[in-house]
Amino acid sequence: MNLKEEINRLRKEKNAVILAHYYQEGDIQDLADFVGDSLALAQWASRCTADILVMCGVHFMGETAKILCPDKKVLVPDLTAGCSLADSCPADRFADFVKAHPGHTVISYVNTSAAVKALTDVVVTSTNARQIVESFPQETPIIFGPDRNLGSYINAVTGRQMLLWDGACHVHEQFSVEKIVELKAAHPDAEVLAHPECKGAVLKLADVVGSTAALLKHAVKSPCRRFIVATEAGILHEMRKQCPDKEFIPAPPNAGICACNECNFMRLNTMEKLYACLRDESPAIEVDPDIAARAVKPIERMLDISRKLGL
């Protein structure tokens, strides 16, 4: 069976769209109607007119799409595609943390469960986190969760002292400072691009810190010909597509030869599972209506602020 042809036939027949995150395998990105980072996927989902939306990403991305499009069928090729960062922030413990710090505005990264979003005042992504934090007066007491690295980075660049939840992504925590230093020495002409979920020591080595979309945009615009990229390795597919004459070197993880700079959750989605989920219209994401009703507000607030900021 030609999987690509079958997926194309099914998506037409069922009026379905396929959205893919930059961290998906290359074949899925090439086939998708839209490829983007978390903000762009949420923006796209909020405007979606198809009957079925297939979110090739991880569970929280499917939840966000379902919350924004409650009347649509939202499918994720592998429902077990979780996220270590979202898992580092269980809703019951986060609720206790929020309760212990009354009077704080709660800002949550999009990499959270719907139940955590329901406890949140405004959701952010790595594309808009700094600007959204800065949209609050400097003295506003803020709880920021769940990524301590992104939170520390925003504290550093904005001079804030947000209270941080102690969570992290297992992929972005893995990058080796020593190996990036070695790579920089071997390629002194290369720019280091890093995602703000990386540890502070890695961010200090970076020429550019930004979301996957921002790093991609920079790679396209920069006169530099070579880049060391410290984020999930899936983004290299789009970088190489858009800049075929430039070289992209994935930043190595601590563990050496293993592929720890690939997200094992993201890689659970495959072309075979994408085909099967379109054929069976399953597995579908469901979100408890009460949680969805509360979680939609901070997501829409983020989309609204992003619109006003032109993001």
Ligand code: SF4
């Ligand atoms: S790369 Fe990290 S933050 Fe992104 S989905 Fe995988 S575990 Fe979550």
